Amino acid sequence: MLTPRVYKEIPQRYRLEANKCKKCGKVLFPPRLVCPCGSEELEFYRLPSKGKIATYTVVRTPPQNFSYQKPIVIAVVELEDGTRIMAQVTDLPPNANYHEYVKVGAPVELVFRKLFSEGEAGIHVYGYKCRLL
Amino acid sequence: MRDVAVIGVGITQFGELWTKSLRELFVEAALKAIKDAGVDHIDSMYVGCMTSGLFAQQEHLGALMADYLGQNPVPAVRVESACASGGYAFRLGLFEVASGASDIVLVGGVEKMHTGADATAALAAAADAEYESFIGVTFPGLYAMIAVAYKEKYNIPDDVFRKQLAMVAVKNHENGSKNPNAQFRAKITVDTVLNSTLVADPLRLFDCSPVTDGAAAVILCPADMAKKYTDTIIKVSGSGAATSTIQLAQREDMAWLDVVENAAKAAYKMAGVEPKDIDFAEVHDCFTIAEVCVIEALGFFNPGEGIKAADEGKTALDGEIPINTSGGLKSKGHPVGATGVAQIVELVEQLRGSAGERQVKNARRGLAQNMGGSGASCTVHILEVV
Amino acid sequence: MGVGIVGYGVYVPRFRIKVEEIAKQWGDDPETIKNGLLLYEKTVPNMDEDTITISYMAGKYALQRAGVDPKDIGALYIGSESHPYAVKPSGTVVAEALGITPDVHIADYEFACKAGSEAMFVAYSHVKSGNMKYAMAIGADTSQGAPGDALEYSAAAGGSAFIMGTEGLIAEILYTYSFTTDTPDFWRREHQMYPQHAGRFTGEPAYFRHVLSCGRKLLEMSGLKPSDFAYAVFHMPNGKFPQRAAKILGFTKEQIEPGWIVPWQGNTYSGSSLNGLSATLDVAKPGDLIFMVSFGSGAGSDGFIYRVTERIEEVRDKAPKFKELINSNKMYLDYGLYAKFRGKIILNPHV
Numbered sequence: 001m002l003t004p005r006v007y008k009e010i011p012q013r014y015r016l017e018a019n020k021c022k023k024c025g026k027v028l029f030p031p032r033l034v035c036p037c038g039s040e041e042l043e044f045y046r047l048p049s050k051g052k053i054a055t056y057t058v059v060r061t062p063p064q065n066f067s068y069q070k071p072i073v074i075a076v077v078e079l080e081d082g083t084r085i086m087a088q089v090t091d092l093p094p095n096a097n098y099h100e101y102v103k104v105g106a107p108v109e110l111v112f113r114k115l116f117s118e119g120e121a122g123i124h125v126y127g128y129k130c131r132l133l
Numbered sequence: 134m135r136d137v138a139v140i141g142v143g144i145t146q147f148g149e150l151w152t153k154s155l156r157e158l159f160v161e162a163a164l165k166a167i168k169d170a171g172v173d174h175i176d177s178m179y180v181g182c183m184t185s186g187l188f189a190q191q192e193h194l195g196a197l198m199a200d201y202l203g204q205n206p207v208p209a210v211r212v213e214s215a216c217a218s219g220g221y222a223f224r225l226g227l228f229e230v231a232s233g234a235s236d237i238v239l240v241g242g243v244e245k246m247h248t249g250a251d252a253t254a255a256l257a258a259a260a261d262a263e264y265e266s267f268i269g270v271t272f273p274g275l276y277a278m279i280a281v282a283y284k285e286k287y288n289i290p291d292d293v294f295r296k297q298l299a300m301v302a303v304k305n306h307e308n309g310s311k312n313p314n315a316q317f318r319a320k321i322t323v324d325t326v327l328n329s330t331l332v333a334d335p336l337r338l339f340d341c342s343p344v345t346d347g348a349a350a351v352i353l354c355p356a357d358m359a360k361k362y363t364d365t366i367i368k369v370s371g372s373g374a375a376t377s378t379i380q381l382a383q384r385e386d387m388a389w390l391d392v393v394e395n396a397a398k399a400a401y402k403m404a405g406v407e408p409k410d411i412d413f414a415e416v417h418d419c420f421t422i423a424e425v426c427v428i429e430a431l432g433f434f435n436p437g438e439g440i441k442a443a444d445e446g447k448t449a450l451d452g453e454i455p456i457n458t459s460g461g462l463k464s465k466g467h468p469v470g471a472t473g474v475a476q477i478v479e480l481v482e483q484l485r486g487s488a489g490e491r492q493v494k495n496a497r498r499g500l501a502q503n504m505g506g507s508g509a510s511c512t513v514h515i516l517e518v519v
Numbered sequence: 520m521g522v523g524i525v526g527y528g529v530y531v532p533r534f535r536i537k538v539e540e541i542a543k544q545w546g547d548d549p550e551t552i553k554n555g556l557l558l559y560e561k562t563v564p565n566m567d568e569d570t571i572t573i574s575y576m577a578g579k580y581a582l583q584r585a586g587v588d589p590k591d592i593g594a595l596y597i598g599s600e601s602h603p604y605a606v607k608p609s610g611t612v613v614a615e616a617l618g619i620t621p622d623v624h625i626a627d628y629e630f631a632c633k634a635g636s637e638a639m640f641v642a643y644s645h646v647k648s649g650n651m652k653y654a655m656a657i658g659a660d661t662s663q664g665a666p667g668d669a670l671e672y673s674a675a676a677g678g679s680a681f682i683m684g685t686e687g688l689i690a691e692i693l694y695t696y697s698f699t700t701d702t703p704d705f706w707r708r709e710h711q712m713y714p715q716h717a718g719r720f721t722g723e724p725a726y727f728r729h730v731l732s733c734g735r736k737l738l739e740m741s742g743l744k745p746s747d748f749a750y751a752v753f754h755m756p757n758g759k760f761p762q763r764a765a766k767i768l769g770f771t772k773e774q775i776e777p778g779w780i781v782p783w784q785g786n787t788y789s790g791s792s793l794n795g796l797s798a799t800l801d802v803a804k805p806g807d808l809i810f811m812v813s814f815g816s817g818a819g820s821d822g823f824i825y826r827v828t829e830r831i832e833e834v835r836d837k838a839p840k841f842k843e844l845i846n847s848n849k850m851y852l853d854y855g856l857y858a859k860f861r862g863k864i865i866l867n868p869h870v
Binding site: 005009030054055056057058059060061062063064065066072074075076084085086087088098099104115116127129 | 251253254257263264265266267268269270271273274277278279281282285330331332333334335336380381382383387
Binding site: 014015069090093094095112114115124126129 | 848
């Protein structure tokens with residue numbers, strides 16, 4: 001029953017809501033109560049939705065709830081403001097040699113997609129993925 | 134703080150042990166350690182274990198193991214730091230003796246992974262549950278991304294990199310073939326690795342440590358008391374630990390294990406030694422790339438040079454700094470919570486001169502490095518013969 | 520004070536399947552299908568796309584063109600026949616993701632292929648009545664055709680969003696009219712995976728009766744002639760029906776051309792005439808009159824007459840146009856992958 005857990009992360013997964021330290025300028029995603037620099041003076045911040053691939057892999061043995069989609073390509077994306085997040089790379093040609101398309105440095109945009117469904121009768125869980133531009 | 138010695142060790146067979154349960158494994162290793170030490174009682178015990186809850190719905194391992202070891206009412210607690218659970222259990226046991234609070238402390242680590250549970254999902258709990266595991270990355274996936282980041286940083290051609298990584302596994306199997314307790318004792322070649330199935334590009338099956346059941350245990354006592362039990366006094370001269378970002382994406386440099394660098398710094402300082410003073414080491418090769426990054430962060434090799442070490446024979450049993458003489462996690466196996474303690478067992482066997490075919494010549498000072506997650510927690514211990 | 524569209528957005532997924540590929544599967548002659556339907560390929564949603572994610576993209580693009588604060592949107596209505604839940608609105612997820620919640624009215628609509636245009640109808644009425652400043656209507660679908668059925672060739676995925684308002688209009692709505700009867704030409708019973716239809720009955724008594732009745736009444740209400748219009752958009756279950764409806768009402772092939780997108784997109788059901796409207800707005804000039812009649816089985820038609828304003832030129836380029844989306848980054852699937860993507864394969868129940 002994922003609802004209570006998933007509900008809490010909606011602002012992050014749907015709207016990329018983060019916060020930013022007023023003292024040192026570090027962007028915190030997901031938002032935190034205290035910055036690693038020690039300051040608790042934090043302000044609202046939204047992540048940009050474009051960036052490039054910093055590193056990636058093709059996961060050929062994903063966990064059971066993703067096995068229908070395997071293999072899944074996961075990347076660390078460095079967004080335009082320097083923040084890094086991890087996201088699946090979607091909209092790739094199926095069964096292709098992914099390495100011909102996905103490369104370190106490739107520009108991507110974040111998109112709103114269904115991450116997975118909780119079995120046959122549970123909720124659909126939505127969030128961000130990225131796709132090549 | 135008083136000096137602490139390791140006076141007894143015990144370890145089970147590592148592998149797919151269908152007929153041994155979680156509690157049986159721990160007790161088996163603990164009994165061996167107690168007998169090896171020759172102590173007639175223990176004052177306290179620590180149990181390192183990562184995921185008995187997810188694998189077998191069993192928490193509260195301190196109480197469970199104390200009971201089944203026949204040690205009630207001795208105090209006992211379970212220590213968890215993902216794959217560094219064993220190393221941290223050892224560190225806490227060390228400090229309990231060093232502080233004077235207890236004299237004889239048992240530290241054990243155990244993991245029972247063949248329970249029918251989804252191992253990939255259980256192990257994913259060591260990452261960021263909401264921002265990494267949630268999107269299906271898996272542990273091979275995280276380390277694969279570290280490998281790609283490393284390859285990009287040092288501009289290594291794909292095929293060269295792939296071969297150099299494979300040599301880490303080849304070397305560890307070479308050592309593991311000499312370890313009777315190892316899960317996999319067959320020697321392998323670079324082709325074995327390169328022809329094995331892809332798990333998370335570029336990592337293949339033979340780049341990854343296996344799913345293993347097993348346990349290991351050691352007995353600690355004050356160094357002054359150790360001569361009552363043994364002629365070879367093996368002292369814990371240094372202990373360090375550190376944390377780093379839980380999310381790989383938030384790591385300052387994804388190709389550098391700062392958590393190992395920081396833990397090692399503290400251990401070297403406490404022991405009053407430098408990397409060059411270490412004769413051999415057991416490191417956390419959960420994946421081949423991990424060993425590469427760890428030996429750099431420990432200061433044995435310069436950044437960018439770690440990848441060549443196995444290929445050039447520098448970390449072989451007869452190399453300038455033997456790494457993973459036990460066979461490492463790859464060949465010996467990786468029962469998660471047991472690994473950190475198993476590393477100490479190997480150090481002690483080497484320092485006693487009882488490592489058989491795996492013996493490192495003139496082994497006087499060894500280092501054990503145990504790591505959790507994608508480099509989020511780490512313990513480093515230095516043991517030496519007094 | 521005029522009421523109309525202040526922002527529009529269209530989205531189609533990147534995957535496609537060709538008529539040849541489906542025909543091969545079922546032993547049909549692809550040329551017969553292509554000539555009969557005037558349809559060549561259709562859009563296929565990725566495994567992680569659904570009506571909610573498509574609506575989000577269309578809504579995002581509409582907001583980019585409208586340039587309004589999402590918090591000023593007073594209502595969000597999504598019309599679809601493939602809402603991801605049977606009970607739980609699509610609108611709440613999309614509104615949450617677009618930053619429109621919580622001061623908003625949300626309802627999901629259904630009326631076969633007309634669900635999108637009726638969302639537009641209601642959104643327009645809210646603004647016209649002075650009830651709210653802006654209201655968003657979305658028509659989107661990831662419709663399913665039963666394996667081996669004629670509808671499998673055309674059932675496609677995509678959608679459009681329209682923000683209705685009184686300020687910053689890009690297309691003023693001059694007239695609206697709805698024509699509805701109880702005509703069960705196409706339906707889907709609860710718990711059934713695929714719809715059923717009454718074959719040739721879906722033509723004359725269903726599509727043509729309602730589209731033509733609606734179209735004629737709309738012309739009568741407005742006092743306008745087909746030649747007064749720059750463009751006309753009709754619901755497109757296939758390539759032929761809208762051509763014939765246009766001809767009967769007196770519109771030319773040139774007038775329907777920019778909105779006649781079905782041969783390369785397929786039928787996006789609740790997004791069909793809406794995507795046609797978006798494709799038309801992509802090229803329309805200030806002052807152009809646009810005639811639009813949708814159709815939903817069951818059955819009914821919603822009709823609209825729009826007049827394009829100057830502002831269209833300022834905002835058109837602020838989001839992707841239909842032609843870009845339908846032509847770029849295309850990836851073709853074979854039938855096996857298509858069946859997997861569309862969940863048409865029976866899985867082991869334990870999964």
